[in-house]
Amino acid sequence: MIRMIPLTGRATRRLMVTAGLLVVTACSPQPQPIAYGDDACETCLMGIADERWGSEIVTRTGKVHTFDSVECMVAYLLHDAEPEDVHSVWVTDFAAPPTLIPVAEAFFLRSDNLKSPMGLGLTAFGEGSIRSRAVLDSFGGDLLSWAQVIEHVRSDWPEGGPHPKPRMSRALP
Secondary structure, eight states: OOOOOOOOHHHHHHHHHHHHHHHHHHHSOOOOOOOTTTOBOTTTOOBOOOTTTOEEEEETTOOEEEESSHHHHHHHHHHTOOGGGEEEEEEEOTTSTTOEEEGGGEEEEEOTTSOOTTSSOEEEEETTTSOHHHHHHHHOSEEEOHHHHHHHHHHHOTTSSSSOOSOOOOOOO
16 A cells, blocks of 8 residues: 655645756756768768767757758758757867867867868867867867858858759858
8 A cells, every 4th residue: 555645735846846847857858969870961961970070059949950060960050050059069089089079168179180071171179178279289280260161161052062052042140
């Protein structure tokens, strides 16, 4: 026989708050691990093979778009994504693959010594994983902000990538 223990007002409130937090957390759109070797890039349609450069866009409804490189993800943001549908943007920390980190917690390197899958040489690093000076000393190149990454892709791929398809251009901040 199961004996029910009555909850006091305070215990009931705690239980309700805890349950509410679990529901909010469970329903919040989250990135998913990229299935390297199985997933395909949303922009160039190539298989995603190198875990050092994968990236994702998560929509407000929880749909996850996967990409083989930062440049393909930015091209998608510029030409295919509806800005109001984007919940979060994630990049792989090159120093700790296949760890995905929010784009706001990354710094970027454009270097000819790091050949990203689509050739623009854009690589993301987690702010806490390695110091930017060490990255520059190791690989050379230029440190870029997220806004500079967007401009770099916009100027190098005005049509949306190396294999452009018919698209509508979108404005990004």
